Amino acid sequence: ETGVTQTPRHLVMGMTNKKSLKCEQHLGHNAMYWYKQSAKKPLELMFVYNFKEQTENNSVPSRFSPECPNSSHLFLHLHTLQPEDSALYLCASSQGRGDYEQYFGPGTRLTVT
Amino acid sequence: DQQVKQNSPSLSVQEGRISILNCDYTNSMFDYFLWYKKYPAEGPTFLISISSIKDKNEDGRFTVFLNKSAKHLSLHIVPSQPGDSAVYFCAASLDSGGYQKVTFGTGTKLQVIP
Numbered sequence: 355e356t357g358v359t360q361t362p363r364h365l366v367m368g369m370t371n372k373k374s375l376k377c378e379q380h381l382g383h384n385a386m387y388w389y390k391q392s393a394k395k396p397l398e399l400m401f402v403y404n405f406k407e408q409t410e411n412n413s414v415p416s417r418f419s420p421e422c423p424n425s426s427h428l429f430l431h432l433h434t435l436q437p438e439d440s441a442l443y444l445c446a447s448s449q450g451r452g453d454y455e456q457y458f459g460p461g462t463r464l465t466v467t
Numbered sequence: 468d469q470q471v472k473q474n475s476p477s478l479s480v481q482e483g484r485i486s487i488l489n490c491d492y493t494n495s496m497f498d499y500f501l502w503y504k505k506y507p508a509e510g511p512t513f514l515i516s517i518s519s520i521k522d523k524n525e526d527g528r529f530t531v532f533l534n535k536s537a538k539h540l541s542l543h544i545v546p547s548q549p550g551d552s553a554v555y556f557c558a559a560s561l562d563s564g565g566y567q568k569v570t571f572g573t574g575t576k577l578q579v580i581p
Contacts, residue, residue, distance in 0.1 A: 358510070360510075385566045394476075394573065395573065396469065396471065396556075396570075396571045396572055396573045396574075397511075397556070397571040399568065399569070399570075402566055402568075404566050409563075409564070409566060410563070410566075410568070444510055444511075446510070448566070448567070450566060454499045454501060454516060454560050454567050454569070455501070455513045455516070456513070456569060457512075457513070458503075458510030458511045458512070459510050460508065460509050460510050461510055
């Protein structure tokens, strides 16, 4: 595997379910990001981890819970979501400080019913 | 408040002609600007960037122009090819202590007609 991978690619869940999105980067990067892309809206930064430490929480509701066990893996735990949370969730990584280029995974298309 | 704006949601261009995608921003503290390209079912991929201290950067068929006084940047693709058909995101970056905080525009869908 190369680059940034995300699983699952598609997820349908009910509002009472608990699920997790997984991201893995094979680039040796130190920073990882979660973005949300809703229809006709710009990519919204949700969380940033730099050297496994969370450095940014962009006012994200607590029903989204990130976890970064190491520099290569990033999870987004989901529980009691709302239909408006349906979106494309993108993971990205970058070398870290001073690195402007982010490498994105293919995304997880989430539908909340 | 949208700090990075792409006012044209779509653009159609004939193959071989020039494609010009535009982007405006409001925060004068941005120090780096980037363009990403996104195909359906894939994540965005980095295309080209420019530092705020420059006004032009060229890479093959792609050139980015920055006008700081107007807070405007543009991406020129010449000649345009059908494979360039994708959504193009403008992004602006700000040093946030330990990492670069990137703000994206809403994207412009480019269609290159053969």
